[in-house]
Amino acid sequence: xxxxxxxxxxxxxxxxxxxxxxxxxxxxxxxxxxxxxxxxxxxxxxxxxxxxxxxxxxxxxxxxxxxxxxxxxxxxxxxxxxxxxxxxxxxxxxxxxxxxxxxxxxxxxxxxxxxxxxxxxxxxxxxxxxxxxxxxxxxxxxxxxxxxxxxxxxxxxxxxxxxxxxxxxxxxxxxxxxxxxxxxxxxxxxxxxxxxxxxxxxxxxxxxxxxxxxxxxxxxxxxxxxxxxxxxxxxxxxxxxxxxxxxxxxxxxxxxxxxxxxxxxxxxxxxxxxxxxxxxxxxxxxxxxxxxxxxxxxxxxxxxxxxxxxxxxxxxxxxxxxxxxxxxxxxxxxxxxxxxxxxxxxxxxxxxxxxxxxxxxxxxxxxxxxxxxxxxxxxxxxxxxxxxxxxxxxxxxxxxxxxxxxxxxxxxxxxxxxxxxxxxxxxxxxxxxxxxxxxxxxxxxxxxxxxxxxxxxxxxxxxxxxxxxxxxxxxxxxxxxxxxxxxxxxxx
Numbered sequence: 001x002x003x004x005x006x007x008x009x010x011x012x013x014x015x016x017x018x019x020x021x022x023x024x025x026x027x028x029x030x031x032x033x034x035x036x037x038x039x040x041x042x043x044x045x046x047x048x049x050x051x052x053x054x055x056x057x058x059x060x061x062x063x064x065x066x067x068x069x070x071x072x073x074x075x076x077x078x079x080x081x082x083x084x085x086x087x088x089x090x091x092x093x094x095x096x097x098x099x100x101x102x103x104x105x106x107x108x109x110x111x112x113x114x115x116x117x118x119x120x121x122x123x124x125x126x127x128x129x130x131x132x133x134x135x136x137x138x139x140x141x142x143x144x145x146x147x148x149x150x151x152x153x154x155x156x157x158x159x160x161x162x163x164x165x166x167x168x169x170x171x172x173x174x175x176x177x178x179x180x181x182x183x184x185x186x187x188x189x190x191x192x193x194x195x196x197x198x199x200x201x202x203x204x205x206x207x208x209x210x211x212x213x214x215x216x217x218x219x220x221x222x223x224x225x226x227x228x229x230x231x232x233x234x235x236x237x238x239x240x241x242x243x244x245x246x247x248x249x250x251x252x253x254x255x256x257x258x259x260x261x262x263x264x265x266x267x268x269x270x271x272x273x274x275x276x277x278x279x280x281x282x283x284x285x286x287x288x289x290x291x292x293x294x295x296x297x298x299x300x301x302x303x304x305x306x307x308x309x310x311x312x313x314x315x316x317x318x319x320x321x322x323x324x325x326x327x328x329x330x331x332x333x334x335x336x337x338x339x340x341x342x343x344x345x346x347x348x349x350x351x352x353x354x355x356x357x358x359x360x361x362x363x364x365x366x367x368x369x370x371x372x373x374x375x376x377x378x379x380x381x382x383x384x385x386x387x388x389x390x391x392x393x394x395x396x397x398x399x400x401x402x403x404x405x406x407x408x409x410x411x412x413x414x415x416x417x418x419x420x421x422x423x424x425x426x427x428x429x430x431x432x433x434x435x436x437x438x439x440x441x442x443x444x445x446x447x448x449x450x451x452x453x454x455x456x457x458x459x460x461x462x463x464x465x466x467x468x469x470x471x472x473x474x475x476x477x478x479x480x481x482x483x484x485x486x487x488x489x490x491x492x
Contacts, residue, residue, distance in 0.1 A: 010130040018048050038135070054206035074244035078343035080348040083241035084282045085152060090234045091117055091143030099136040102130035108145060110284060113152055113416060115145030118233060120170040125206045133164055135207040136236065138304075141168040146233035153311035154221040154239060157246040157280035161221065165210040166236030168224060169196035174204050178366055179230035185214035186222055193228055205237075219279065220301070220311050224350075239283075245281040250287060252346040253277050255316055260324035260354040267389050267408035268324035268353040274301035274346070276333050284335040291320045292301075292329065326352045357412040359455035364393065365412035368405050368425060371460030376444075380456060385409015386461060394422045420451045425459050432461045 021443045076082060089095050089105040090113060096104055124138040135141075163185055171178065174197045183191040190212040200206040212219070221239065222455045225232040254275040276289055276298060284440055287298040297317035303312055322329075327350050334343035359365025368386045369378050389405040396418040427444045432446075437460040450457055 014111045064266045065330045067169045076245050079248045080245050082208040082245050083243050086239040086283045088237045090236050100130045106142045114304045115147045119143045122205045145231045145236045147233045152223045152485045153302045155281050156221050160215045160242040162240040163212045164238035171205045177266050180228040181232045182226045184224035191255050192332045248280045251277045255346050255348050260351045262354050270324040270351050272320045275315050275317045289333045290320050292420045293333045294320050324351045324353050356406045356408050356410045359412040362453050363414050366457035370410040371462050374437045376438040390426045392424045422467045423457050425446045431463045437462050
């Protein structure tokens with residue numbers, strides 16, 4: 001070959017190689033056109049250099065191509081996270097073995113998807129095609145979810161996405177007219193009259209993939225499927241972001257503290273309502289809201305209940321019940337998994353304790369009080385009581401009314417009662433025994449019979465540890481009637 005032809009060939013090859021390298025996405029050292037011995041090398045942030053290794057005994061020559069490789073993948077800091085690709089085995093459990101493209105698929109239950117499961121044991125053809133966005137392994141297509149209509153929500157950051165549907169007609173009786181449905185992404189119809197049998201080449205058990213592009217602007221991707229003929233049936237879903245990273249955030253928008261109220265045990269309580277907002281959560285992120293030892297979880301995305309299905313969007317309100325004791329504290333919230341992003345906090349102040357229930361004229365009430373000198377009489381200084389004691393009242397018509405003593409041992413019943421009534425104090429602490437302290441003017445027995453409205457139906461109790469005593473074992477005879485028949489026999 002003439003010398004000029006040889007150098008002309010080299011020049012053409014170098015020119016072709018320069019265009020090839022310009023469109024090469026991943027720039028790593030390698031060999032291009034090995035027959036001609038042409039290689040390219042790169043180092044970070046330097047121009048690509050092409051070296052020609054002659055197969056005709058010529059000296060190696062280099063050529064600076066004058067352009068730099070693509071920048072490295074994006075880096076993250078603070079509250080930033082890398083874009084997350086969602087891959088779901090819609091009909092079944094997680095697929096943890098890489099397919100020909102290195103993909104794995106999560107279980108549909110992780111995303112709370114709903115539908116009727118259909119399966120086949122038949123072999124699926126056209127699997128693991130290997131091309132970008134190609135079909136996956138057989139197990140992805142052998143179990144599917146379907147229904148006449150499906151609305152599936154995915155909590156993902158705002159942005160543009162490529163959505164892949166993995167599909168196959170697995171019904172053994174399918175025909176060209178047995179299953180047709182429409183596909184919507186973000187309320188936009190992206191495919192009309194999709195026919196699984198026809199799209200697979202007029203056959204069953206053959207995998208194929210449909211690809212769509214959609215843009216999310218509210219942190220929630222909605223995929224909607226609506227049947228035309230037969231039921232919808234989906235095998236797998238991929239949601240691929242067309243961006244590198246996003247910045248996550250969570251906020252406490254409002255804290256509302258209720259006034260004091262008495263719970264069923266007459267304890268002073270308050271409810272704190274917390275409105276939490278967020279942006280750019282990933283598909284399986286959980287938002288945790290913490291107040292003391294209480295934790296509330298927010299799971300953005302799909303939810304399914306017996307009565308409804310839908311999506312959980314920002315903001316949401318969670319509630320905590322706390323003691324109404326005038327104390328102050330903090331509430332915090334954060335996105336689980338993003339340990340680089342600091343929690344957001346807000347403060348609150350609880351209301352003061354509720355006024356104790358007061359027994360008014362014409363009603364029935366009293367107190368379970370600490371009878372420190374055990375004389376059966378409530379005296380000055382004996383104002384403290386026992387909370388959480390159940391008071392059961394049975395009236396003359398066998399109607400039963402119950403209440404619970406407050407934090408100071410007070411109790412009151414405003415319900416209409418037919419007298420006489422039986423009052424019984426139950427679930428007492430073990431140290432009280434069967435009776436309480438001696439029956440004095442105010443400290444009576446654990447079972448009492450009241451003939452008319454009375455606000456001094458009290459019970460004196462004594463815990464010997466309150467007095468520092470090791471022995472307190474006096475016994476006194478008591479009237480104890482446990483059955484309603486005994487009660488009415490007592491009153492004739």
